[in-house]
Amino acid sequence: MFNKGFTTNFNITYSAMMWLLVAQLVVMAPLLFYLPIWIFPVLLFSAGWRMRVMQGHQEQPQKILKTIIAGVGIAGLFFSGMPMVSLDMMASLLMLGFAYKALEVVEKRDALVVILTGFLLIGVLFIYSQSMLVALYGAFALMILTGALIALQHDGAIQIDNSHKSTRALLNRIIPNLKLSTLMLLLCLPLMLMFFIVVPRFAPLWSVALSGGGHAKTGISDSMTPGDIANLSQSDGLAFTVKFMGERPQQNELYWRGIVMQHFDGKTWTQSSESFEPETIKRKLRTDVQAIRNRLVKKGYGREYEIIYEKTAQPWLFALTPVVNIKGDALYGSDYTLMARADLLEPKMLSLTSYPDAIRDEYLDEKTRQRSLQLPKGGNPQTRNLVKRLLLQSSTKMDYITRVMSRFKQQNYYYTLRPGLLGDFNTIDEFLINNKKGFCAHYAGSFVFMMREAGIPARVVTGYQGGKWNEQGQFLSVHQYDAHAWTEVWLKGKGWVRFDPTAMVAPSRIEKNLELAVGPEGGFLENKIFSMKKYSWLNKLQSKMDSAQYAWRRFVLGYDRNSQSAFLKRVFGELSLQKIAMIVSGFFIGIIMLWSLLLGLGRKPQREAEEHQLYRKFCQHLEKYGVNKKLSQSPTEFSQYAASQLPSLAKDIEVFTQYYSQLCYNPSPAETTSEKNSITVLRDLLNKIKKGKFSESSGSF
Amino acid sequence: MATRLLQEIEASLNELNNIILGKEQQVRLALTCILASGHLLLEDLPGMGKTTLAHALSKVLGLDYKRIQFTSDLLPADLIGASVFDATASTFSFHRGPIFSSIFLADELNRATPKAQSALLEAMEEGQVSVDGETHVLPQPFFVIATQNPQSQSGTFPLPESQLDRFMFRLSLGYPDPSVERALLKGGQGRSALNNVQQILNTESLQQIQRLIPQIKVSDTLLDYVQRLIAQTRQDELCQLGLSPRGAIALVTSAQCWALLQGRSHVMPEDVQAVFVAVAGHRIVGKKETQGDQLARHILHSVDAVGNRAPV
Known part of the structure; x- marks a missing residue:
């Protein structure tokens, strides 16, 4: 109303610019782990320039200059080596624009563009990581962005006051914005939960190649070349977490079987004779659950457990073998492995049932036997001689296996993570006869070699062994450093039997963990700065964090399409599309109503004092008799007019008006009793006026 | 007295x-x-x-x-x-x-x-x-x-x-x-009569x-009315410049004085109405051709004289 003479300021204020810059930094920081890091200086450069412009030191850049700068940035992206059509490229382009835009923020709508892009970038961040910490950071970034949005609307109300540059004054300007933005986000929380829990999830209609830093392959590799690894580097990244429904198996029973390696070319173990792509291997291996069950003889009892796999960008899944039942989406492989339908780009949850004591493949088909006996021609003469010698000494196959196993124990074999290189030829000889130093891959590889040389079907299996039990959360977390390789030997009547030669050399590796097995020699996570194994309180903290993150994975990330429909079915019964729509709109309306209550929209308008209500009723009654009060008529005026119109009621009208005027305009200060009396009198008079007119009109008939 | x-x-x-x-x-x-x-x-x-x-x-x-x-x-x-x-x-x-x-x-x-x-x-x-x-x-x-x-x-x-x-x-x-x-026109009146005016x-x-x-009582209900009037001068669509606080004070004081002249010890809405045009007419500025006293009267007619509804 009173904005005449004042022009509305569309330009952004200095403090809003500061807010914007902070928000931009907050949004961009985590993405720099995944995208080109030089975009960060671009932001600093643009914002710095813009600040200098605002302070009057510099001019706003010309169009040509801006075009050149933008061109340089795009060229930088082009030469950064990312594929042209990929998520990374798009995200980087968005980030680059986000960073450059800081230079152009002059008007409020520019800032609005930046903030909205910021919201989008927070979403992009979740493509790269969905951990609990990232989610918390995302919430924080949302808060800052919303705060910037609020600061933007503060039309210079917060002035830059150089005389009050104390921290306190600064906080006084920042905290109200943050409070408001937090409140706004909290108001949105129910809506978010509703969308998360109820709204159906659809598969994406299209997808872009995911590659680069964000989705590097992690975990077990498809092939095994022990001789090339002089120094096994390790990662403390999480592979998967397991929750057992019943009793937890012994630590030395926890063989999480992953990939079966059938083929040996003298140096490298691979899954098949040709180096197929994972997709091809999957297609070849794929079988159905019935085929698996037919090849099994169930023994012992089943283990039920729930596994949440971390993303690996690979399709291989790990489980206690053999798995006979899967709840969730996974494929069975004919060699008792499990595979995901697509590469794991996000955490995946499965409920599995395994019978670890079952007999697998009582009868071996010829094709598998051939494959399980494959060895390269020539090479490793010393080992072959050794096999011959041992075979001569042993009476049965089992005796031979025992001899080979005990050889690892009796001879001077040494378990180490720093075995040294074994060269390119005769790697088995090099290890078995000369070096005698190695880790699981060396032992497993040479063991299988010796079995096959002796005509016993055998294969290398890789996966994870053991895991760390979290007492607080009652779950087992298996890390990358639990990766392991062991062997399976086919014996008549017993099927595939697991042999782990490493257990002979370093029993503590299997029974306890890798750290103990390596012992004082070191090599366990030694190049990790944040290896916290040394401090007990850090360990406890770590265990707490692990358990919180497990809960996050289990209940938030694990809540996928399957568990959503299961949950909704459990709560609302069988679901149709209409029913879902009803539920969603029901929730929606409920939340809107909650908001309106919170925001006071449903509050009743302020009621007038009782005497005024009575007076309005009085006017309404007279209105019925055709005497209308004009809006601006004062009570006295109206009473004179009404009395002249309704002579029969004149007295009552006058008295009523008198009481009312007295009460309203000449109230006695302290006496509330007289006020109450007056109101009673008013009420009585009102009734009288109501009836009085009636009796008069009936009398006139 | x-x-x-x-x-x-x-x-x-x-x-x-x-x-x-x-x-x-x-x-x-x-x-x-x-x-x-x-x-x-x-x-x-x-x-x-x-x-x-x-x-x-x-x-x-x-x-x-x-x-x-x-x-x-x-x-x-x-x-x-x-x-x-x-x-x-x-x-x-x-x-x-x-x-x-x-x-x-x-x-x-x-x-x-x-x-x-x-x-x-x-x-x-x-x-x-x-x-x-x-x-x-x-x-x-x-x-x-x-x-x-x-x-x-x-x-x-x-x-x-x-x-x-x-x-x-x-x-x-x-x-x-x-x-x-x-x-x-018949004469006798006019400036010459001024000489006969008694002190x-x-x-x-x-x-x-x-x-x-100042002792003339101004009740809350009446002030509600006054405030509604003032608010109306500031937000009426015909009005460009509303009543200032000085004008509002003048309104209340003069209404008190008017009530005194009527021999009353408290102010009634009609007192406010009596002085309103004289107080507001020269202070408010209209947007259109409705100006001055006419505008003040318009405002007076568009405000409810009773009740204690707060100004909108």
């Missing part, structure tokens, strides 16, 4: 009505303004009896009064006075101008230049004048009754809103009724009345 004062007021009104025929309401408002210590602006066409009313008021109140006819060549010194060299004493001595009187009649205020106008308005605001670095206090009470011609008349300098705001009331007398006019109120009674005004 109060009854004596009321009688005196009643008598004064009679005396004034003998001079200004057929304008009881305006006369009562004019007296209200003076009794509420406000300055009065009479705006009308020439020859409507503005000066007569001003004259009569000063006579009835028995206050010394001076009058200046404002012209375009009037200088501030003509109003306030000037330092004059006294040859015998060899000093400068201040000769008081006509403004040093209890009632100052500024006739045709808007004929003077803004310089002279503002000299007067400064005196109205401060109650004192400064000449050559010396401050001279004006006599108490000090009232300014100004008359002005409508601004569409030629040779006028319109007063800006900020200066109009210092007048409590602006009144127009308007053309007389035909019967009254006939009586005027009825004295300074002491005036002060007593002025002390009584």
Whole structure:
């Protein structure tokens, strides 16, 4: 109303610019782990320039200059080596624009563009990581962005006051914005939960190649070349977490079987004779659950457990073998492995049932036997001689296996993570006869070699062994450093039997963990700065964090399409599309109503004092008799007019008006009793006026 | 005592009505303004009896009064006075101008230049004048009754809103009724009758009345109404410039005074309504052709006179 003479300021204020810059930094920081890091200086450069412009030191850049700068940035992206059509490229382009835009923020709508892009970038961040910490950071970034949005609307109300540059004054300007933005986000929380829990999830209609830093392959590799690894580097990244429904198996029973390696070319173990792509291997291996069950003889009892796999960008899944039942989406492989339908780009949850004591493949088909006996021609003469010698000494196959196993124990074999290189030829000889130093891959590889040389079907299996039990959360977390390789030997009547030669050399590796097995020699996570194994309180903290993150994975990330429909079915019964729509709109309306209550929209308008209500009723009654009060008529005026119109009621009208005027305009200060009396009198008079007119009109008939 | 004062007021009104025929309401408002210590602006066409009313008021109140006819060549010194060299004493001595009187009649205020106008308005605001670095206090009470011609008349300098705001009331007398006019034409009345006006109120009674005004009760319900009115002036779609807080205070004070003149000890909505147009008419500015008193009346009619609903 009173904005005449004042022009509305569309330009952004200095403090809003500061807010914007902070928000931009907050949004961009985590993405720099995944995208080109030089975009960060671009932001600093643009914002710095813009600040200098605002302070009057510099001019706003010309169009040509801006075009050149933008061109340089795009060229930088082009030469950064990312594929042209990929998520990374798009995200980087968005980030680059986000960073450059800081230079152009002059008007409020520019800032609005930046903030909205910021919201989008927070979403992009979740493509790269969905951990609990990232989610918390995302919430924080949302808060800052919303705060910037609020600061933007503060039309210079917060002035830059150089005389009050104390921290306190600064906080006084920042905290109200943050409070408001937090409140706004909290108001949105129910809506978010509703969308998360109820709204159906659809598969994406299209997808872009995911590659680069964000989705590097992690975990077990498809092939095994022990001789090339002089120094096994390790990662403390999480592979998967397991929750057992019943009793937890012994630590030395926890063989999480992953990939079966059938083929040996003298140096490298691979899954098949040709180096197929994972997709091809999957297609070849794929079988159905019935085929698996037919090849099994169930023994012992089943283990039920729930596994949440971390993303690996690979399709291989790990489980206690053999798995006979899967709840969730996974494929069975004919060699008792499990595979995901697509590469794991996000955490995946499965409920599995395994019978670890079952007999697998009582009868071996010829094709598998051939494959399980494959060895390269020539090479490793010393080992072959050794096999011959041992075979001569042993009476049965089992005796031979025992001899080979005990050889690892009796001879001077040494378990180490720093075995040294074994060269390119005769790697088995090099290890078995000369070096005698190695880790699981060396032992497993040479063991299988010796079995096959002796005509016993055998294969290398890789996966994870053991895991760390979290007492607080009652779950087992298996890390990358639990990766392991062991062997399976086919014996008549017993099927595939697991042999782990490493257990002979370093029993503590299997029974306890890798750290103990390596012992004082070191090599366990030694190049990790944040290896916290040394401090007990850090360990406890770590265990707490692990358990919180497990809960996050289990209940938030694990809540996928399957568990959503299961949950909704459990709560609302069988679901149709209409029913879902009803539920969603029901929730929606409920939340809107909650908001309106919170925001006071449903509050009743302020009621007038009782005497005024009575007076309005009085006017309404007279209105019925055709005497209308004009809006601006004062009570006295109206009473004179009404009395002249309704002579029969004149007295009552006058008295009523008198009481009312007295009460309203000449109230006695302290006496509330007289006020109450007056109101009673008013009420009585009102009734009288109501009836009085009636009796008069009936009398006139 | 109060009854004596009321009688005196009643008598004064009679005396004034003998001079200004057929304008009881305006006369009562004019007296209200003076009794509420406000300055009065009479705006009308020439020859409507503005000066007569001003004259009569000063006579009835028995206050010394001076009058200046404002012209375009009037200088501030003509109003306030000037330092004059006294040859015998060899000093400068201040000769008081006509403004040093209890009632100052500024006739045709808007004929003077803004310089002279503002000299007067400064005196109205401060109650004192400064000449050559010396401050001279004006006599108490000090009232300014100004008359002005409508601004569409030629040779006028319109007063800006900020200066109009210092007048409590602006009144127009308007053309007389035909019967009254006939009586005027028959003669006998007019300026000559001014000489017969009796002094009825004295300074002491005036002060007593002025002390009584704040004691007139203003209830919350009434203030609700006043605030609704003020709010309406500020948000009405026809209104560009609303009532200032000074204007609002003037409204309440003058309503109290009006109630006193009615012999009541509390203010009623009709008191507010009676003074509203005189208080608001010259302070508010309309967006369209509806201006001044007409706009004030429009606002008065669009506000609910009863209840305690808060202003929107």
